[in-house]
Structures are given as structure tokens and as C-alpha cells.
Amino acid sequence: MFRNNGNVEILHPQDYALWRCNLEARGYDRGYYSEYIRLIPRNPQLSLEAQIQKEYPQAEINRYSQGLLSGYIVINKDALILPEFIGNHPTMKNK
Incomplete structure (x- = not known):
């Protein structure tokens, strides 16, 4: 939808x-x-984990990998937001 x-x-x-x-x-x-x-623009100056830490300073960040899917599970402790998965887009390297 x-x-x-x-x-x-x-x-x-x-x-x-x-x-x-x-x-x-x-x-x-x-x-x-x-x-x-x-889709979130990637900061080429930072690793994906460092970019997540900068954008979600109060969050718990856990590495996640299953099959071809790899990235991080982000649990925001300061808001009523469900956990998020953040990973690199497989074909769009800047997202």
C-alpha cells in the first residue's frame, strides 16, 4: 500500500x-x-553502525544477519517506537 x-x-x-x-x-x-x-541516504564518511549511533543516540543497536539480509536492529528506548531494521540496500549503495 x-x-x-x-x-x-x-x-x-x-x-x-x-x-x-x-x-x-x-x-x-x-x-x-x-x-x-x-530509503535513507547513506553518509559515506561513516560506517552504517556509526551513522545509526549518530541518528539514534539513545537506542540499543544490535547486529543482525539472516541469509542475504544483514544490518542492525535498532531499539529506541526514549520513544514508543517498535524496533527497526536498518541495513544497506542491495543495489543502491548510497541508501
């Missing part, structure tokens, strides 16, 4: 059905689960 800010939101099919149901005023006021994909 495309968002107004340019992000792409990936919904589980059942969550999408619930979202559509709520939009059409047929459902109940329950939440849903989604994931956001956002």
Missing part, C-alpha cells in the same frame, strides 16, 4: 482486509500490523 509520504507499507492479507473493512465502516476499531520500507 503506498503512503502519502512516499513509503510503501506491507500488510498481511488479513490486516489489509481489516483495513478495508474499517475504511468502509464495516469493521471495529481494532489495530493492525504493518511494516514500513523507507
Whole structure:
């Protein structure tokens, strides 16, 4: 699902059905689960970990790797934000 800010939101099919149901005023006021994909410009002067530490100074940063996916799980302790995964884009080296 495309968002107004340019992000792409990936919904589980059942969550999408619930979202559509709520939009059409047929459902109940329950939440849903989604994931956001956002491209962030890379700072070539810093390692990815150093850039994350600079942008999220109060966060817990943990290295993560599974298959071709590698990067960091960022847990922001100062806000009610779910953990984020930050990694290098496989084809866009500056994102």
C-alpha cells in the first residue's frame, strides 16, 4: 500500500482486509500490523553502525544477519517506537 509520504507499507492479507473493512465502516476499531520500507541516504564518511549511533543516540543497536539480509536492529528506548531494521540496500549503495 503506498503512503502519502512516499513509503510503501506491507500488510498481511488479513490486516489489509481489516483495513478495508474499517475504511468502509464495516469493521471495529481494532489495530493492525504493518511494516514500513523507507530509503535513507547513506553518509559515506561513516560506517552504517556509526551513522545509526549518530541518528539514534539513545537506542540499543544490535547486529543482525539472516541469509542475504544483514544490518542492525535498532531499539529506541526514549520513544514508543517498535524496533527497526536498518541495513544497506542491495543495489543502491548510497541508501
